[in-house]
Amino acid sequence: MSFMQKPRVIHSKLPKNELGLTTRDYEGSMSTLCAGCGHDSITAALIQAFWELNIEPYKVAKMSGIGCSSKTPAYFLEEAHGINAVHGRMPSIATGANAADRNLYYLGVSGDGDSLSIGFGQFAHALRRNINMLYIIENNGVYGLTKGQFSASADVGSKAKKGEVNQQPPIDPVIAALTLGGSFVARSFSGDKGQLVPLIKAGIMHNGFALLDVLSPCVTFNDHEDSTKSYAHTRQFYHPAVHADFVPQKKPIRAAYENGEAMPVELHDGSTVVLRKVSKDYNPTNRAHAYSYLHEHQKRGEIVTGLLYIDEDQREMHDISNTVSEALRDLPYAELCPGSAALEEIQNLYR
Amino acid sequence: MNTRSNDFVIKIANVNGTGSASANGLLMKAIFRMGIPVVGKNFFPSNIQGLPTWFEIRVSREGYLARSGRVDIMVAMNAQTYARDLADVSPGGYLLYDSTWPRDKQLTRDDVTLIGIPLAQMVNEQFENIRARILMKNVCYLGALAALLDLDMRVLEELLKETFADKQKLVAGNLKAIELGYQYAKQHCDCPLPLRLEPMNATAGHIMVDGNTLAALGCVYAGATVGAWYPITPSTSLMDAFKEFCERYRVDPETGKQRYCIVQAEDELAAIGMVLGAGWNGARAFTPTSGPGLSLMNEFIGFAYYAEIPAVIFDVQRVGPSTGMPTRTQQADLLFAAYASHGDTRHVLLFPADPAECFHMAVAAFDLAERLQTPVMVLSDLDIGMNDWMVPKLSWDEDYVPDRGKVYSQEQLRDMRVFHRYTDSDGDGIAYRSLPGVHPGGAYFTRGSGHNRRGAYTEDADEYQDVLDRLRHKHDTAKALVPAPVVHSKKGVKTGIVSIGSCDAAVREALDILAREGTEVNYLRVRGFPFNREVEEFVERHEHLFVVEQNRDAQLKALLLLETNVERRKLTSILHYGGMPMDSRCIVSGISEALAKGAAA
Ligand SMILES: Cc1ncc(C[n+]2csc(CCOP(=O)(O)OP(=O)(O)O)c2C)c(N)n1
Ligand code: SF4
Ligand SMILES: [Mg+2]
Numbered sequence: 001m002s003f004m005q006k007p008r009v010i011h012s013k014l015p016k017n018e019l020g021l022t023t024r025d026y027e028g029s030m031s032t033l034c035a036g037c038g039h040d041s042i043t044a045a046l047i048q049a050f051w052e053l054n055i056e057p058y059k060v061a062k063m064s065g066i067g068c069s070s071k072t073p074a075y076f077l078e079e080a081h082g083i084n085a086v087h088g089r090m091p092s093i094a095t096g097a098n099a100a101d102r103n104l105y106y107l108g109v110s111g112d113g114d115s116l117s118i119g120f121g122q123f124a125h126a127l128r129r130n131i132n133m134l135y136i137i138e139n140n141g142v143y144g145l146t147k148g149q150f151s152a153s154a155d156v157g158s159k160a161k162k163g164e165v166n167q168q169p170p171i172d173p174v175i176a177a178l179t180l181g182g183s184f185v186a187r188s189f190s191g192d193k194g195q196l197v198p199l200i201k202a203g204i205m206h207n208g209f210a211l212l213d214v215l216s217p218c219v220t221f222n223d224h225e226d227s228t229k230s231y232a233h234t235r236q237f238y239h240p241a242v243h244a245d246f247v248p249q250k251k252p253i254r255a256a257y258e259n260g261e262a263m264p265v266e267l268h269d270g271s272t273v274v275l276r277k278v279s280k281d282y283n284p285t286n287r288a289h290a291y292s293y294l295h296e297h298q299k300r301g302e303i304v305t306g307l308l309y310i311d312e313d314q315r316e317m318h319d320i321s322n323t324v325s326e327a328l329r330d331l332p333y334a335e336l337c338p339g340s341a342a343l344e345e346i347q348n349l350y351r
Numbered sequence: 352m353n354t355r356s357n358d359f360v361i362k363i364a365n366v367n368g369t370g371s372a373s374a375n376g377l378l379m380k381a382i383f384r385m386g387i388p389v390v391g392k393n394f395f396p397s398n399i400q401g402l403p404t405w406f407e408i409r410v411s412r413e414g415y416l417a418r419s420g421r422v423d424i425m426v427a428m429n430a431q432t433y434a435r436d437l438a439d440v441s442p443g444g445y446l447l448y449d450s451t452w453p454r455d456k457q458l459t460r461d462d463v464t465l466i467g468i469p470l471a472q473m474v475n476e477q478f479e480n481i482r483a484r485i486l487m488k489n490v491c492y493l494g495a496l497a498a499l500l501d502l503d504m505r506v507l508e509e510l511l512k513e514t515f516a517d518k519q520k521l522v523a524g525n526l527k528a529i530e531l532g533y534q535y536a537k538q539h540c541d542c543p544l545p546l547r548l549e550p551m552n553a554t555a556g557h558i559m560v561d562g563n564t565l566a567a568l569g570c571v572y573a574g575a576t577v578g579a580w581y582p583i584t585p586s587t588s589l590m591d592a593f594k595e596f597c598e599r600y601r602v603d604p605e606t607g608k609q610r611y612c613i614v615q616a617e618d619e620l621a622a623i624g625m626v627l628g629a630g631w632n633g634a635r636a637f638t639p640t641s642g643p644g645l646s647l648m649n650e651f652i653g654f655a656y657y658a659e660i661p662a663v664i665f666d667v668q669r670v671g672p673s674t675g676m677p678t679r680t681q682q683a684d685l686l687f688a689a690y691a692s693h694g695d696t697r698h699v700l701l702f703p704a705d706p707a708e709c710f711h712m713a714v715a716a717f718d719l720a721e722r723l724q725t726p727v728m729v730l731s732d733l734d735i736g737m738n739d740w741m742v743p744k745l746s747w748d749e750d751y752v753p754d755r756g757k758v759y760s761q762e763q764l765r766d767m768r769v770f771h772r773y774t775d776s777d778g779d780g781i782a783y784r785s786l787p788g789v790h791p792g793g794a795y796f797t798r799g800s801g802h803n804r805r806g807a808y809t810e811d812a813d814e815y816q817d818v819l820d821r822l823r824h825k826h827d828t829a830k831a832l833v834p835a836p837v838v839h840s841k842k843g844v845k846t847g848i849v850s851i852g853s854c855d856a857a858v859r860e861a862l863d864i865l866a867r868e869g870t871e872v873n874y875l876r877v878r879g880f881p882f883n884r885e886v887e888e889f890v891e892r893h894e895h896l897f898v899v900e901q902n903r904d905a906q907l908k909a910l911l912l913l914e915t916n917v918e919r920r921k922l923t924s925i926l927h928y929g930g931m932p933m934d935s936r937c938i939v940s941g942i943s944e945a946l947a948k949g950a951a952a
Contacts, residue, residue, distance in 0.1 A: 058791040081787035083797040092624025100634030328576035329633035336574040338600040340747040350558035
C-alpha cells in the first residue's frame with residue numbers, strides 16, 4: 001500500500017500555539033519514504049516551523065516536482081492545498097500560483113535532481129524573479145526515486161552504492177543562488193533541527209525567494225562512507241557560519257542580540273531575523289563576501305551552513321510589476337471588463 | 352480594356368526593414384474607408400532586414416476575403432525579385448517600377464503594361480536625410496497609385512494626419528512625398544487606369560484588424576488576469592496587444608497598480624506551468640504560442656488534463672515540422688493538439704476563422720476551460736493572427752457573466768462533511784473543485800500520478816480506470832458545449848464541404864463560383880473539438896464530402912474518421928499546405944474534377 005491515513009490521536013497534553021492548534025494539526029498523511037530518510041526530518045522541521053509561526057495550515061500552498069523529496073508535501077499540513085507538478089517544473093507552477101494570489105504562503109519542496117538537473121532553468125528563473133516563496137532543496141546527491149543515479153550535486157570523487165565514482169563538478173545551489181541574485185540564501189542539514197527550524201521560519205517570512213538547501217542523506221542509495229552526502233561526512237565537515245534566530249513581530253528583540261556578534265534584520269512584516277555569527281569573519285549581507293567565503297571553505301571540503309545571505313530590500317515579483325495588493329483571482333469581474341463603451345472606443349482604431 | 356472597378360489585386364514587392372509596411376497599410380485602410388471591401392496579406396521573411404517581402408491587397412466589390420490567385424498591379428520595389436515579380440503579373444496587368452535607374456531590356460512582357468516612375472530621383476531631390484529618402488520612396492509610390500487608381504486623396508490625407516497625430520513634421524513630409532508621386536503619375540500616365548476604385552458603402556459596420564489583437568482583447572473581456580508567454584512568431588503580437596489593452600483598461604485608477612500580471616517566461620515549459628499554477632489557484636490565465644512552443648508544453652498539457660486544471664492556450668499555427676517556416680501559415684497542429692501529451696489524453700479545441708471569432712472564442716475558451724476544468728486550445732493561424740481582416744464590428748453583451756465552473760465556495764466547504772475532489776456528483780463527468788486558501792475542508796493534493804475519485808494516490812486498477820473513464824465522459828460532455836459548426840446547406844444536395852478555420856473565405860468564394868457553374872455544394876465549418884452532434888449529422892447525411900484544410904496529412908479528415916462514424920469512402924481531401932493563405936482555385940478545381948470523374952453524383 002502506498003497511501004496510508006495516519007491515525008488521529010488526540011493528545012490533550014500537546015502544547016498549543018496561538019491558534020489553539022497542536023503540531024498534530026500540522027501533520028499530513030503517513031510518510032512512505034525509507035526509514036531514516038533525511039527528507040522525513042525536514043518534514044518534521046516544517047511541521048514545527050509552521051506551528052511555531054501560528055500560520056493557519058490552509059493559508060499555505062505546498063508545491064513540489066517529482067522525486068522522493070517531492071512526495072513529502074503529502075506528509076505535512078494536511079489542511080493545505082498541495083500540488084505535485086511534473087519533474088523539475090514546480091517553480092513555474094509556484095510562479096503562476098503566486099501571480100494569481102500573492103497573499104498565501106508558498107512553499108516549494110524539491111530535490112537536487114528536480115532543481116539542479118531537469119529543473120535547473122526554472123529554479124534559476126524563479127529565483128531571479130524573486131517569487132515570494134520558501135524553496136527547499138532536499139539535497140542528497142542522488143536520484144532517490146529512480147534508485148541511486150548520481151545527481152548534479154554529487155561531489156567529485158563521491159562513490160555511488162554500486163561503486164561508480166563521480167567525475168563531474170557539482171552544482172552547488174547556494175553558490176548558484178548567490179550569483180543569480182538570490183535575496184535569501186541558506187543551507188542546513190536535515191539532522192540539525194535546531195538550525196533548520198529557525199531558517200525555515202525566516203524563509204517563510206522573507207519577502208521574496210528564500211532558497212534553503214538542506215543536506216538530506218539518502219539512507220538507501222547514498223549514505224555509505226564514500227559518499228559526501230552521507231550523515232557521517234556531513235557531520236564531520238559541517239561548518240556553521242551564521243546562526244539565525246527568528247523573532248516574531250510581537251516579541252521584543254532581546255538586548256543580548258543587540259550587542260556584539262548579533263545582527264538583527266527586520267523582515268517585511270515586522271518580524272526579525274537575528275543573525276549570530278558563529279564564524280567571526282562572516283558577513284551575511286555582503287554578496288561578494290559570502291561568495292568568496294563559501295568558495296574558500298568549499299575548497300577545504302567544508303560545508304558552510306546557516307543563513308548565508310539576506311537582502312530584505314530586494315523587490316519581489318509583484319512589487320516589481322506593480323500588481324494590486326489583492327489577489328488577482330479575487331478581483332470582481334466588473335473591475336476587469338472594460339465594458340461595451342470601451343469596446344466601441346477601441347474599435348475606432350480599426351476603422 | 353474595359354474598366355474594372357473595385358475588383359483587382361495589387362501586390363507590392365518590398366525589401367523588409369525599409370518601412371514599407373506603414374505605406375502599404377495606409378493604402379489598404381484608405382480603400383477600406385472609401386467603403387470598398389478589401390483584404391491585405393503580408394508575406395514576410397523570418398528576418399529583420401534586407402530580405403524580400405510582399406504585401407498583397409485584394410479589392411473585392413463582392414466582399415471576398417481570400418486570396419484570388421491574380422496579380423493585376425505589381426509595384427516592383429525590390430530589384431532582387433524583379434524578374435519573378437514581373438512573371439507573377441496576370442496577363443493584361445500592370446507593373447509599376449522605379450525608373451530612376453535604367454532597367455534590363457530583357458525584363459519586359461508583351462502582355463503587361465510597365466509604368467515607370469522615377470521614385471528615388473524625385474525623393475532624393477526633395478529629402479536630405481538618408482532614412483527619410485528610404486521611407487519616402489514608399490510613400491511616393493502610394494501617391495502614384497492614388498492617381499492611377501483614383502484613390503480618394505482626402506481620405507488618404509485624413510488617414511495620414513490621424514496616423515501621425517502627434518508628429519506633425521512627419522505629416523508634412525509624407526504629404527509632400529505623396530504629392531510627388533501623384534503629380535508625376537497624373538502628368539505622365541493615363542490616369543486613372545481601367546482598374547480603379549469607386550467609392551462604395553460596403554464597409555460600414557466593419558472593422559479592419561488582425562486576429563491576435565482581437566484574441567488579446569477577448570482575454571481582457573473574459574477577465575483573464577495572468578498571462579505567461581515566451582516570444583514566438585506568429586503569436587507574439589497577441590501578448591503585446593494584451594499588455595497594451597491592460598495598460599489602458601486594467602490599472603487601478605486610485606493606486607495606479609495593475610489588475611493583471613504578465614510574466615515573460617524562460618521558455619514555453621515554464622509559460623504553461625505558470626498558466627497552470629494560476630489556473631489551479633483560481634485565476635483566468637492563458638499563454639499564446641505556436642507549434643514549437645506547443646511541442647514543449649506537452650508534458651504539462653497532459654498533467655493539466657489528468658489533474659483537471661483550467662488553462663487557455665492560443666496556438667497561432669505556423670508552418671511545421673520543426674522550426675519550419677515561421678512566417679508562413681498552416682493548419683498542421685490539429686491532430687497533435689487534439690491528443691497532445693502521452694497516455695490517453697484528448698483536448699478541447701476551438702477553431703476561429705477570422706479575427707472576430709478570435710475575440711468571441713477567446714471569451715468562450717475561458718468559460719469552457721473553467722467549466723470543464725481542462726486546457727482549451729484556440730487554434731488560429733498566422734493568416735488570421737497577423738493579417739488585417741475586414742470583419743463585422745464587435746459588440747459586447749453587458750449581461751455577460753463569466754462561467755467560473757464548479758468551484759465550491761467557503762460556505763459550501765464549511766457545511767460539507769467531506770470533500771472529494773474527483774467525484775462526479777452531477778453525472779456530467781465534471782467534478783467540483785476547491786481553491787487553495789479558501790477553507791481547510793477544501794484541501795486536496797493535486798497530482799499527475801494515479802489518483803482515485805477521492806483525490807488520493809492510487810495504483811489500484813479499478814480506482815484508476817474509474818477516473819479515466821470519467822474523464823472520457825467529461826470530454827463527451829464538451830461536445831455540446833463547444834461552439835456549434837457553421838452550416839450552409841440546402842435540402843437535397845448530397846455533396847458537402849467540411850472545412851476549418853481560415854479556409855473559410857476561400858471555401859465560401861468557391862461555393863459561389865461552383866454555384867455559378869451549376870454545382871450546388873453544402874458546407875460545414877467545424878468550430879470546435881470534440882465534434883458537436885451537428886458535425887456527425889452533416890457527415891452522415893451527405894454522400895460525398897470534400898474535406899478542405901491546410902496541411903499535408905489530411906488531419907481534419909483523420910479526426911473525422913477517428914471521432915465520427917463517417918465512412919472513409921465518402922471523404923475526399925483538398926489540401927493546401929505550401930504556407931501561403933489558400934485561395935478558392937484549388938477547391939473549385941478539386942471539386943469540379945472529382946465530380947467530372949463521377950466520384951459523386
Ligand atoms: C520527465 C521525467 N523524466 C524522468 C523522470 C523520472 N524521475 C523521477 S524522480 C527522478 C529523480 C529525482 O531525484 P531528486 O529530485 O534528487 O529527488 P530524490 O528522489 O533524490 O529526493 C527522476 C529522474 C520523471 N518523473 N519525469
Ligand atoms: S530512496 Fe533515498 S531519498 Fe528516497 S525515500 Fe529512500 S532514503 Fe529517502
Ligand atoms: Mg536527490
